Amino acid sequence: MAESSSGSDDLLLEVSGLVVDLPGRVRAVRVVDEVSFDIPSATTVGLIGESGSGKTMTANALIGLLPDGAIVGGSLNWRGEELLTATASRRRGLRGHEIAMIFQDPLAALNPTQTIGRQVGEILRRSGKSRAAVRERVVELLDRAGIPAPAEKLGSFPHEFSGGMRQRAVIAMALAGNPSLLLADEPTTALDVTVQARILRLLRSIQEDAGLSMLLVSHDLRVMAHVAHQVVVMYAGRVAERGATSDVLRQPAHPYTRALVDSVPAVRTKTALAHPLPGTPATPSNRPAGCAFHPRCPLARERCRTEQPALRAVAPGRWTACHFAEKVLDA
Structure with a gap:
């Protein structure tokens, strides 16, 4: 698993309490809810989660690809500059030159x-x-x-x-614009396994050689394990857990992360079986009260059904939003 190659506290981007609302049929839907994480220099941060967890919306918010007025709260601090109050001209100038994006579908991203x-x-x-x-x-x-x-x-x-x-x-x-931060949104999804591995090796090589930072959006834990230094686990538009990739994937502190890890087929033996996540993923438009994961969680108690857990530190460099994080860690 990738270990952090940067011991620097130099942060490129600080995301604090990011809130994104998009129009719904009856009312606005909160697709990103109080999301916070940092992207240090020369570091790859992974956003992981099932479909509908808010990963792509978060990445789009960082580069200004959401409709006007969609970001209704929080802060995006880019090298000491608040992007949410920057002029439209400044935000346009940022795209491509300082922050660039690699889209999921290369055919759609290119002009035929x-x-x-x-x-x-x-x-x-x-x-x-x-x-x-x-x-x-x-x-x-x-x-x-x-x-x-x-x-x-x-x-x-x-x-x-x-x-x-x-x-x-x-x-x-x-x-081409010599950016400091690359946002890669599922950059290998449409490719076969062999090509995926080559593209991931290329991205890792570019990130290391050029000293870039990268925000990698993916649903694949194996990708994160080999590429990301830090990982942010998202569920129903919220951060469930974040920390160093090796720590989070080896010893999860949230039942959702544990379930994700258990759902990935082991690669050491041919007979290893995966354990699929039970139930249906919650989405921002059908988010349950309390902890959004509680209908699928084996540890759920009455408190989980009524009280939304705050994201809190449970170990140095580790944060989780679970009432019973210590029990999960011990397990």
């Missing part, structure tokens, strides 16, 4: 009518670089992203690339 070279070089052309300088830099970026014979691929269109090659092109686009 433009060449790969033109799309990767777009942000460079806007910075006023000469045509020759842009071409040289684009070839360098494609090469860094692992695309063979990059100079020959400049005139290729997205449909001429395989899924893995398209994802590499999207990664090259994200790197």
Whole structure:
């Protein structure tokens, strides 16, 4: 499992009490509820959870891809600057140059009518670089992203690339603005297992070589175990647990995290069986009272049905939102 490579307290982004509401049929739905975590320099932080847990909405909030007025509370502190009160111009300038995003579907992220070279070089052309300088830099970026014979691929269109090659092109686009933080939203979901492993190795190599920070959104615990230094476990729009990846996955402090770990098939023996999570995942639109996980939790008591647990420290560098976290840790 990945261990933190950064002993620095230098934080790129501090997310504090983030609240996001989106329009619903009858009333607004709170899709992100009081979410807090930090992204240190040169560190990969993972957002993990089932579908509907609020992972992608949280990532979109960080880069400003939500509708106006959707963020109704909290703070996004970027290197000492409050992004929620920054001007629209400043937020646009941040995207691509300081914070860049790698989207889940590379085919949807690429314009089918433009060449790969033109799309990767777009942000460079806007910075006023000469045509020759842009071409040289684009070839360098494609090469860094692992695309063979990059100079020959400049005139290729997205449909001429395989899924893995398209994802590499999207990664090259994200790197073009020389960002400090990459947001990767399920970057390997649409790829086969072999290509997934290659893309993950590439992302880890880029993060380490360039000293970037990365927020990796995924539902796959095995991905997190090999890539993320820290992990934030989300359920129904809230943080269930967060801490160092090795600590959280080896010794969960929340029943939901424990259930996630138990649901992943073991890879050491061919006969190992997984234990699927019982029940139906809660979502922000059907979040139960009290602890949202209580209908699926074997430890649930009356208090869990009525009282929402606060996110609290249970060990150095470990936070969990469970009334019985100590019991879970002991188990």
